[in-house]
Amino acid sequence: MEEDQGKARGNGRPEGPKTGARRPGEELPADIQPSEKREKHSPEGSPPSPEPSTSVKEEPEGEPSPVSEEKPQEAEAGPSPSDAAEPGPAPAVAPAPGGPVGAGGERGGRPGAGDRPGRPKRGPSYEIVHTRPSNVQSKRGVSGSEVILQANYFRILKKPSWNLYQYAVSYNPPVELDRVRKGMLSEHKALIGGYLFDGAMLFATQKLPDEVTEINMTSRSGEPQQITIKFTGIVSMSESRSLQVLNLILRKAMEGLKLQLVGRNFFDAVSKIDIREYKLQLWPGYTTSIRQHEKDVLLCAEIAHKVMRTETVYDILQKCIHESRDYQDNFKKQVIGMTVLTDYNNKTYRIDDVDFNSNPKKTFETKDGPTSFVDYYYKKYHIRIRDPGQPVLLSRSKEKQLRSGQSDLIILIPELCRVTGLGDAMRTNMQLMLALGRHTRLAPDMRIERLKAFNRRLLKSEQSVNVLKEWQMSLDPNLVEFKGRMLKPENIVFGEGSKVPAENADWTRSLRDHAPFTSVDLRRMYVIAPNRSMREANDFVRCLIEAARGMRMNIAQPRIQQIHDDRNSSYINAIESCCQHDPQLIMCVVPNNNAERYSSIKKKTCVDRAIPTQVMCHKTITPRGGNVRGLMSIATKVAIQINCKLGAAAWMIDLPLSGLMTIGYDIAKSSKDKSKSFGALVATMDMKSAARYYSSVSSHRNGEELSNELTISVTKALKEFRNLHGKLPNRILFYRDGVGDGQIQHVLEHEVNILKNKLKAIYKSENVEAGPRFAFVIVSKKINTRLFSRGRNPNAGTVVDDVVTLPERYDFYLVSQTVRQGTVSPTSYNVIYDTMGLDPDKMQILTYKMTHLYYNWSGTTRVPAVCQYAQKLASLVGASIHQSPSNLLEKQLYFL
Numbered sequence: 001m002e003e004d005q006g007k008a009r010g011n012g013r014p015e016g017p018k019t020g021a022r023r024p025g026e027e028l029p030a031d032i033q034p035s036e037k038r039e040k041h042s043p044e045g046s047p048p049s050p051e052p053s054t055s056v057k058e059e060p061e062g063e064p065s066p067v068s069e070e071k072p073q074e075a076e077a078g079p080s081p082s083d084a085a086e087p088g089p090a091p092a093v094a095p096a097p098g099g100p101v102g103a104g105g106e107r108g109g110r111p112g113a114g115d116r117p118g119r120p121k122r123g124p125s126y127e128i129v130h131t132r133p134s135n136v137q138s139k140r141g142v143s144g145s146e147v148i149l150q151a152n153y154f155r156i157l158k159k160p161s162w163n164l165y166q167y168a169v170s171y172n173p174p175v176e177l178d179r180v181r182k183g184m185l186s187e188h189k190a191l192i193g194g195y196l197f198d199g200a201m202l203f204a205t206q207k208l209p210d211e212v213t214e215i216n217m218t219s220r221s222g223e224p225q226q227i228t229i230k231f232t233g234i235v236s237m238s239e240s241r242s243l244q245v246l247n248l249i250l251r252k253a254m255e256g257l258k259l260q261l262v263g264r265n266f267f268d269a270v271s272k273i274d275i276r277e278y279k280l281q282l283w284p285g286y287t288t289s290i291r292q293h294e295k296d297v298l299l300c301a302e303i304a305h306k307v308m309r310t311e312t313v314y315d316i317l318q319k320c321i322h323e324s325r326d327y328q329d330n331f332k333k334q335v336i337g338m339t340v341l342t343d344y345n346n347k348t349y350r351i352d353d354v355d356f357n358s359n360p361k362k363t364f365e366t367k368d369g370p371t372s373f374v375d376y377y378y379k380k381y382h383i384r385i386r387d388p389g390q391p392v393l394l395s396r397s398k399e400k401q402l403r404s405g406q407s408d409l410i411i412l413i414p415e416l417c418r419v420t421g422l423g424d425a426m427r428t429n430m431q432l433m434l435a436l437g438r439h440t441r442l443a444p445d446m447r448i449e450r451l452k453a454f455n456r457r458l459l460k461s462e463q464s465v466n467v468l469k470e471w472q473m474s475l476d477p478n479l480v481e482f483k484g485r486m487l488k489p490e491n492i493v494f495g496e497g498s499k500v501p502a503e504n505a506d507w508t509r510s511l512r513d514h515a516p517f518t519s520v521d522l523r524r525m526y527v528i529a530p531n532r533s534m535r536e537a538n539d540f541v542r543c544l545i546e547a548a549r550g551m552r553m554n555i556a557q558p559r560i561q562q563i564h565d566d567r568n569s570s571y572i573n574a575i576e577s578c579c580q581h582d583p584q585l586i587m588c589v590v591p592n593n594n595a596e597r598y599s600s601i602k603k604k605t606c607v608d609r610a611i612p613t614q615v616m617c618h619k620t621i622t623p624r625g626g627n628v629r630g631l632m633s634i635a636t637k638v639a640i641q642i643n644c645k646l647g648a649a650a651w652m653i654d655l656p657l658s659g660l661m662t663i664g665y666d667i668a669k670s671s672k673d674k675s676k677s678f679g680a681l682v683a684t685m686d687m688k689s690a691a692r693y694y695s696s697v698s699s700h701r702n703g704e705e706l707s708n709e710l711t712i713s714v715t716k717a718l719k720e721f722r723n724l725h726g727k728l729p730n731r732i733l734f735y736r737d738g739v740g741d742g743q744i745q746h747v748l749e750h751e752v753n754i755l756k757n758k759l760k761a762i763y764k765s766e767n768v769e770a771g772p773r774f775a776f777v778i779v780s781k782k783i784n785t786r787l788f789s790r791g792r793n794p795n796a797g798t799v800v801d802d803v804v805t806l807p808e809r810y811d812f813y814l815v816s817q818t819v820r821q822g823t824v825s826p827t828s829y830n831v832i833y834d835t836m837g838l839d840p841d842k843m844q845i846l847t848y849k850m851t852h853l854y855y856n857w858s859g860t861t862r863v864p865a866v867c868q869y870a871q872k873l874a875s876l877v878g879a880s881i882h883q884s885p886s887n888l889l890e891k892q893l894y895f896l
Contacts, residue, residue, distance in 0.1 A: 128240045128292075129744050130808040131832040139810045140801050141841035144485035147795075150788040151804045152451055155476040156246065156290065156297040164235045164245060167202040172226045173367070177345055184227060188215055192229075194470075196248040202229060203245050243297075246290045249471045250299065256463030259285065262346065267306050273439050278432050281308040282439050286454055287784055294807050298480060302784040303450050305440045307422070313340055313351075314390060314415035328356055335393070337674050340417035344381040348420060349395040349412060352674075356391040360413055373413060383416065390414050428593075441822040445791045451479065480803065484787070487797035487848055493517060493652040495552065502852060504818045505796035505860040507651070512636050515552040518691055520646040522548075522585060525558035526578040529589035530566045533618045537589050540621035543628075543635035551636070553643055558587070566591050568600040575601070579609050585642060587614040589621065599880040606881055606895075610888035612645040614638065641856065647892045649691035650855040656842075658688045659730030661721055662850060664866025665710065666737040668878030675701055678884075679709060680874035682866045683717040685724050687853075693869070693893055694720045697877050697884045707750045711758045718762060720891070728766055731773045731836050732759070733846070737867045739778045744832070752776050752833050775836040775843070779863050780828040785813060793824040796860055799844050800826070810834065812844055816851040816860045827862050856896050869893065 132139075175181050178199035185197055191213075194205040208229065215227040235241050251266075259266035260283070267285030274281055287302040316334055320327040331354065338351050360373035373392075377383045393412040426432055442450065455477055458464050468474060491499040492507045495515030500507055529537035541558060548555040561578060563570040571588060578586055588601055598615060605613045616638070623631045640650050663683045670676040678699050685692035694717050698709035722728055734755070739747050756774070763771040785804060787794050794815045801812040813826040829847060838846065850864035861868045873895045877885065885894075 128808055129741075129748075131744060131748060131830060132808055132810045133831070133834045136810045136831075136834065136840075139805070139812065139840045141485065141799060141812075141839075141844045143841050143845060144487040144797065144799065147484050147486050147789055147798060148481065149484040149794060149798070149800065150448070150479045150481050151800075152302055152447070152784070152786045153293075153298040153300050153480040153804055154455060154478070155480055156299060156473065157476050158472060158474040159242075159246060159297065160237050160249075160472045162205065162237070164196075164203040164205065164237075165207045166232050166235050166241075167204065167208075168230045168232050169197070169200065169202050170228045170230075172228070173223075175225075184217070184219075184225065187217070188227075191215075196245060196252065198244075198248055201244070203235060203248065207231070240292070243290055243292065246297070246473070247288075249467065249473055250288060250290060253458060253464040253467040253473075254286075254288070256461040256465075256467065257457055262306055263348070265304060265306075267304075272308070275432075275435050278426070278429075278435065279310050280436075281310075282306070282436070283308060289784070292807065294803050294805055296480075298804065299475060300784050301451055301454055302786065303442060303447060307436070309419050311419045312415055313338075313393065313417040313419060314387070316419070317390065317414055328354075339420045340393075340412070341420050342412065342416055343418060344377070344383060344416065349393075349410060349417075351393050351412070351417075352396045353394040354391055355394055358392045358411075359389050360385045360392070361388045362392075373411070377413070377416070385413060386415060393417060443821075444786075444788050444793050444823050447786065447823050448479065448788060448791060452477075479788075482800075482803035484794070484798055484800045486795055487799060487845060489797065490653050490849060490852055492852065493654065495519070502860070505816070505852075506818065506858065508858040511640065511858055512547070512550055516640065516643055517649045517652045519553045519643050520584075520648045521554040521556075522642065522646065523554075523556045524582060524584045525555065525587065526581070526583045526585075527558050527560040527587045527589065528563060528571060528574045528578065529560060530563050530570075530591065533589045533591070533621075534560070534562055536618060536621045539623075540616070540631065540635065543631050544639055547632055547635040548639040548643075551639065553639060555639065555642075566597070568597050571597065571601055572604050575604050575609065575611075579611060583611055584646060585612045585614060587616060589616050589618060591618050593617060595880075602876065602880045603882075606876075606885040606889065607883060608886075610886035612642075612889070612892060612894040614642055614645070641896055644855040644893045645896055647692070651853075652687065652691055653849050653852050655688045655849065657731065657846070659686055659725075659727075660684070660688070661686065661717070661729035661732045662864065662866050663714065663717065663732065663734045664737065664864060664868070664870040665713075665734070666867060666870040666874045667706075668871075668874035670699075670882055671879045672882045677701070677706075678874050678877045679706060679713070680870045680877065681710070681713040681717065682869040682873060683714075683721075684866060685721050686729065690724060692724065692891065695869070695873055695890055695893075695895070697873060699884065703746060703750065707754045710751060711754055714755060715758065715762065716890075722766075728763060728768065729772060732775070733836065734774070734776045735779050735850075735864050735867050736776065737779045737781075737863060737871060739780070740782075744778065744830070747778065748832050756833070773836040774833070775831060775838075776833040777847075778830040778832060779867055780830065781825070781862060783825070783828050785826060785828070786823050787813070787815060787826055788823075793819055797848055798826075799848075801840065801844070810840075812840070814844065814848060814851075816848055817862055818859075825862070855893065869895075872896065 169181070169185065171181060171184070175184065181199050182197055185192070185202070189195070192202070192204055192206075192208070196203040208231065211231045213229040215229070217225050217227070219225045235245060237245070254266050257266070258270075260269045262283075262285075265285055265287050267283040269283055272281045272283050283306045285304050285306060287304045288299060290297060290299050292298075313335055317327075317331055320331040320334065324330040335351050336353060339348050340351060341348050360377075363370040363372045364376075366376075371379075374385050374388055377385055390413070393414060395410040395412060397408055397410060422432075455475060459468075459475065459477065489505075490502050492502050492510065493499050494510070495517055498514050500510045500514065527537055527541060537560060541560070545555050545557065559578075559581075561574050563574050571590075575586060575588075586605065590597060590601075601613060601615060605611045620634060621631070644650055661683055663681060665679060665681050667677050667679045670678060676699055678697055680695065680697050682693060682695045685694060696713040696716050698713055700706040700709050718728055736747065736751070755776070759774060760771045763769075787798065787800065789795070789798070796816055796818045798815040799812055800814075805811050805813070810831040812829055814829060815824055815826045817824065831843065834843075836843075847864060850866065851860040851862070853865035854861045854868045855865075856872075857868075863871075876895045877883070
């Protein structure tokens, strides 16, 4: 990315802590590069804010961002499930004191989450979504050379053979904490017999006499408590529901490792790593899941680290009070959208608003009459609220929580909310990210050893062994081993037909020696620079022209417009002045990465004036230590980037298909309006005959709007294709990024079906009755699968389509990058609809080819280039522009 960089670095979710080493392939320019989101998106687009139950994982070098951080969740751990606690009733639903703030109207809120009487709490879903198209008989490819691989999976050698009886368990009055629920139920083990319980569903080895069993007891606080156990069915260990049972057995066995349960994962508090200078702690731990794969039931085990922050929301409030007169607005800006953890119940919440008219002294109604938040927390959790005058935080319940009877608004107390997630300032702190990376980034051999150590620990701990033995379950001590394939390297095609093999998926050294595949003469370029940057701006322009000439690109001497200060208005006025002369491109030299200035420049040039811009930081165009050679390297990359922004292509690959449109689609949340998301679509215009792209951005607030806007964007892309070629594409390959497993069914039923119907109607109107050959592929980067080749990282082009893939899917894993540090993360591709007529082998090869075409990176990307472009565009709009760019820019990669 250009020095537009500065802004984008805080946009998405970078993919793991930066290590400092240079990776193969270079970003354009080299100092600040695009961040890439890692969060799972909901059908209507998920926020780039921290997501509950995620952890810092060790990501590889090799992304188009040097800061690789996978959505960390920094949360203080709560007690483990085995800890005893005094049970007590959850509070009754209460109106938000002083009236709720935001969209809640007069609807009620409550201090924390719980369940309504008679409704069990929803646990994690183990539903298997079958997405394998019926016409796909085999999903295995044949091209490439065979390689022996290992993955971070262990075979389940033995599992229970008997049936289990499933029950739904509810509590009246509701009990909020899982460990309290479990403690209450354990007092009646003699009645139930052998069982597994996740806090909502009970699996017993024997059937209770009655369909509904009611247990009346007295809680430790002396209050009456009723537990209702309702029979819901029989679970056979041969059906998919048995996976939930196997996962419960594993979690019960892992309790013997003396780890702390935080969210859904276990962490080792004893082995915590203190990073005192940043008030952080790293807790090592494990993410585990058991699932039926192609041939066996496998346990996936991944090393994770949870970042614990000691700062509370109340601490942030105090800083705002001391630092700003308008502290309320400042506080809201900092905390709205933030995810917090409450230690008393070990749950995470998203802050949606702040109510300064309420405080913990306000009362709400319970079954025993009115009570204050101060009294409630002391009675319920023995917690004394220190500052009864602090405002309260409001969190809106999620849809599934509303369905389970939870009130619309949840009220939280700032001093009881621990901050999670690394803030923007932390992410841009390279020293902090390096400090994290030193501990979280594991080389393949070290990761393998830690996975084996986890297995040994599980199979040697007396408590764990007893649990596994009791439930007739055993694990293979070795990592699963299987055959994969390595596709042959691609040729990179430059101008004048010259070809360079992409050795190690990197062609950086070939950039200056070859002309771009296509180029645009830049005759009208304007440079805007403040007084103190004029000398550096002139020097850089000379380097830029020289670098372009070496690559047989023509950049005429630009006109440089001097401004007297770096105020936003000065840049806007200068841009307006330049636009009177019909510029092809405007370069703005800025003193630093100020987000507000960057946003002002981009809004003006992307919305009002439709002029491509290149934003450069003063430090980037300043030779470090007089190193002019380094400046030439930056100028070379910027020249390539500018060329692409004007509609040209830096390089190409050999493509076997003509008439092909590939589409990438991604979503980013608006940083200005958290209820609004922007979907970005980027499409190719038959790269075999025309190296052209088309882009479109639309906004939406829910899944239905997303589906409608998506079809409109696709329709516009098809219209542009027809205008360019005189016909519609023969094939359409759609890559949908940012879809979590929980949203696959929604995407299949809504986005795919709506697109199919729309395409059929469009092609029918063009007298093409058969319609296009169309495939829809879900692209997933946030996965736990890791691959190893003889204790090292697999090479770029490695494909896996067996053993660790899923039988209900037409899926494959692809390693498209060569990494030098850490463990490589493959990308998962799930083809959920396919009438393209390509066999699995060609689908895999075509996907690998498409990872070579991201022009901001002289190497392969982790996802197809159209996905990377879509992510880049969505992030730009969501973080800086906040509205759809001008239609006049749709045919250019102006967002690079």
